[in-house]
Amino acid sequence: MPAVLSEPVRSHFPTTVNTSTAGRPDFISIQNFSFFYGAKQALFDISLDIPERQVTAFIGPSGCGKSTLLRNLNRMNELIDGISHSGDIIIHDHSIYDPLIEVISLRKRVGMVFQKSNPFPKSIYENVVYPLRVAGQNAKNVLDETVERSLKGAALWDEAKDRLHESALSLSGGQMQRLCIARAIANRPEILLMDEPCSALDPIATVKVEELIQELKSEFTIVIVTHNMQQATRCSDKTAFFYLGKLIEFDVTSKIFSNPAQKQTEDYITGRFG
Amino acid sequence: MSDARNGNLEFQRTYAAKGEPFVWLTAMGLAVGLIMVVALLGIIISNGLPVFWPSRVLEFQLKSDISNSVPQGGDKIVGELVQKRMKRIPVLNAQGIKKADQTELQVFVGNKDTYGLNFAFANQDDIASVTEPKDIYRIERLEYGIAFGYPKSVKLANGQSVPSTNATFSTVLAQLCAESTARRHEIENIEKHEIGQINKQLNELRISQKSDSQSAEKLSALDAQYKTLASKASELRATQSASSLQYITPTGVDRSLAIGELVSYTQPNRLSTWERIVLFARNFLNFLWENPREANTEGGIFPAIFGTFAMTLLMSVAVVPFGVIAAIYLREYAKQGFFLQCVRIAVNNLAGVPSIVFGVFGLGFFVYFVGGSIDQLFFGKYLPTPTFGTGGVFWAALTLALMTVPVVIVSTEEAMAAVPRGIREGSLSCGASKWQTIQRIVLPASLPGILTGLILAMARGAGEVAPLMLVGVVKLAPSLPLDGDFPFAHLERKFMHLGFHIYDLGFQSPDSEAAKPMVFATALLLILLVITLNLAAILTREKLRKKYAGSAF
Missing domain, CATH: 1.10.287 (Helix Hairpins)
Structure with a gap:
């Protein structure tokens, strides 16, 4: 039986109301989380609190599990057969694995930007409003307003406002990635996951996206996976260093990069391995 | 010894290493295929088009010693020269048996009501002179050609x-x-x-x-x-x-x-050359637009063109949704495993079942079972005259759709598999459900591949004859499946088909020699029709490809 037919009726992920200006330090709380691809364990007993409306960077050598952890935050790993996990991930007091919560409503609250920009083969406009359309929103004024807000939010409005109905595939690589960011923030998620968003971009486009991350910080809780140490220093408030599926160190970014507590972290950031 | 090894090395450097023999092999494979296609088209075109060309009428004066030996009587043969061919006849003479080559002329003499035969044959040697009678008329009649x-x-x-x-x-x-x-x-x-x-x-x-x-x-x-x-x-x-x-x-x-x-x-x-060209065009158009006469050997083939077109279109309308829906389940929802592989193999093998078997199935299931039930439910007052319970264009289209559905399933599955994982994940991360992702992202991006399947299905379906003979094709249909009578589209009607027309003219007509040019002309039109339909699909596909260009990143 396909999974989609056997799923029980579930409620929506509870939405939070942002009343306080100071964010919660444990907005996302990862608790003793282990993750397996079949028999192979990818993550080992990770506990980590991600603060609200700040940028948290995941760093570490390839295959250390940082992307796996990121993709668990919106349960994107569930597309793969034979996965399992233990422990829990709590977003704003609610477990994302609560069987009463629908994965779709979780993903509406947790936007994601991928390593390779992945615009849909549709117009720029339709790309941005896609999250609204699949949520059943078709009112033109709402869509128009969203397109303008999101493209401005993703610093693409000035370049794209005159060609909204052209194919998104006619944009340059950097513009495409910013379009994907605009799409990810269109439905006002609370959390924005970024999986090496700049790895396929040239330096100028990278700077633009990094500036964008700083601006988006005021509104979204951002988790970013990066290979680029400088990028982590430039944009993040807190940094987690992973190695072989284990969380080695998690602290304020400036401390990680200036005075790491662990020898492994120091070796990695100074380029001695990895 | 070492020389041989050097030679061997030399060979490897020059030919084997560059893969030159294999390049030639592949080129030869393509060349053989192309030559066969071009030759087939050449034969059909060179035999089909002259049917419409108004050729000259010649008068062959026979030598006096063999006069009156032609079945038409008289000492001359008047008509259009069809072909010259070599005949090898054993001749007995003083030295024993010797073979002598003779050229024989085949002449279309018409006047079937007078002569009984449409053709006269004469040896080249027996002809004294050839002239062109200036004033002769070529009269086309409703009967007797x-x-x-x-x-x-x-x-x-x-x-x-x-x-x-x-x-x-x-x-x-x-x-x-x-x-x-x-x-x-x-x-x-x-x-x-x-x-x-x-x-x-x-x-x-x-x-x-x-x-x-x-x-x-x-x-x-x-x-x-x-x-x-x-x-x-x-x-x-x-x-x-x-x-x-x-x-x-x-x-x-x-x-x-x-x-x-x-x-x-x-x-x-x-006729002047220009008049001949005009007449050629008019003959061709008449052939396209007129109804057949004289047991299909004269007149046009419009009902057959229309029948083929309507049947192929109906088949496409039936086969695409069916194939696409099946492919979506197979690719996206069914649990991949041994059982699914078996299902895939079964579907692919369905394409190898002889088409006549599909015809028998169509007759038994669609015509007798489904059609018979429809008749009993809705057309009871007409019984025992069947309405849907007999062969018709609808059942023929469904039968062919069943026959071609594996092609559509396979190509749709391939196209869906080729949709990049990135844009699926992008859609899911936007909060789209799996079905929304398939419907809004995967299917539109697979459309070019689906159309490829449709093109292959149409090419096979339009040329199929055997199953149609069981489920609704007739030699002569009194009316088209589409006309001005309510409800305009009469899907239960029997229809004519170009492929069956070819078979009927070539192998079932009383004078197959006279029908031969028509067979080629009909084959030419069938090919043209298939090309037209495919071209339409190919152009649509190119348009879609352009729309989704770059989606395969």
Whole structure:
């Protein structure tokens, strides 16, 4: 039986109301989380609190599990057969694995930007409003307003406002990635996951996206996976260093990069391995 | 020894290493394929197109010693040269058996009513001289095909006669011919449509089996209408045979042709090149747009073109949703594993089942079971005359759709698998459900691949004959599946098909030699039709590809 037919009726992920200006330090709380691809364990007993409306960077050598952890935050790993996990991930007091919560409503609250920009083969406009359309929103004024807000939010409005109905595939690589960011923030998620968003971009486009991350910080809780140490220093408030599926160190970014507590972290950031 | 090894190394460096022999092998494979396609098209075109070209009529004067040996009688053969061919005849002479080559001419002499045969054969050696008779007419008739002859006079309805030497002869004949054509269309209209309508109403009345005064009144009114129309038609028919064309065949037989039987006439040896081209185009168009005559060996093939087109279109409409839905389940929802592999293999093997088996299945399932049930449920009053319970264009389309559905399933599955994982994840991360992702992202991006499947399915479906013979194709369909009568589309009707037309003309007609050019012309049209349909699909696909260009990153 396909999974989609056997799923029980579930409620929506509870939405939070942002009343306080100071964010919660444990907005996302990862608790003793282990993750397996079949028999192979990818993550080992990770506990980590991600603060609200700040940028948290995941760093570490390839295959250390940082992307796996990121993709668990919106349960994107569930597309793969034979996965399992233990422990829990709590977003704003609610477990994302609560069987009463629908994965779709979780993903509406947790936007994601991928390593390779992945615009849909549709117009720029339709790309941005896609999250609204699949949520059943078709009112033109709402869509128009969203397109303008999101493209401005993703610093693409000035370049794209005159060609909204052209194919998104006619944009340059950097513009495409910013379009994907605009799409990810269109439905006002609370959390924005970024999986090496700049790895396929040239330096100028990278700077633009990094500036964008700083601006988006005021509104979204951002988790970013990066290979680029400088990028982590430039944009993040807190940094987690992973190695072989284990969380080695998690602290304020400036401390990680200036005075790491662990020898492994120091070796990695100074380029001695990895 | 070392020389041999050096040579071997040398060879590896020059040929094997570069892969040159394999490049040649692949090129040869393509060349053989291309040559076969080009040769096939060449044969069909070179045999099919000359049918429409007005060729010259020749007069072959035979040598006196073999005169009267031709079945047509006389000492000459008059007609169009069809072909020359070599004949090898064993000849017995003093030295024993020797083989002598002879060239034999095949001449289309027409006048089947007089000669009994359409063709005459003569050895090249027996021909004394060849001339072109300037004044000969080529007369196309409703029955017995073409006649060659010299007009003597036109006998008018009032008993007057206009001899061919008269200056007004050609205008009189042209006018009579045009009038007769108009009358013929009128008769056809009355008999086919107007009387057809009345018959339909009469039939309805008979089936309703009401015997009240109202229906009796209606019955008599219809009867009266029928009688007026019938008498009008017979009056017209009488006019058709009132005047006639008197002509003499090249061998000197006097003939008379009722003007109603006259379809058209030309003087093939007086035509200029330009007139020939115009006539060629007109013949071709007539072939496209006219109904067949004379057991399909004369006239046009419009019903067959239309039937093929309608059937292929219906098949496409049926096969695409069916195939795409099946492919979506197979690719996206079904649990991949051993059982699914078995299902895939079974689906692929379905494409290898002989098409006649699909025909038998279509007859048993669609026609007798589904059609029979529909008849009992909705058309009970017409029984025992079947409506859907007999072969028809709808059942034929469904049968072919079943036959071609594996192609669509396979190509759709491949196309869906080729949609990049990145954009699926992008869609899911936007909060789209799996179904929304398939519907809004995966399916549109797979459309070019789906169309490729449709193109292959159409090419196979349009050329298929065997299963159609069981589920609805006929030699001559009285009406098209689409006409002005409510409900306009008559999917239960039997239909004509170009492929079956080829089979029927080539192998079932009384004079297959005379029908041979028509077979080639029909084959040419079938190919043109398939190309047209495919071209439409290919252009749509290119448009879509452009739209989704770059989506395969």
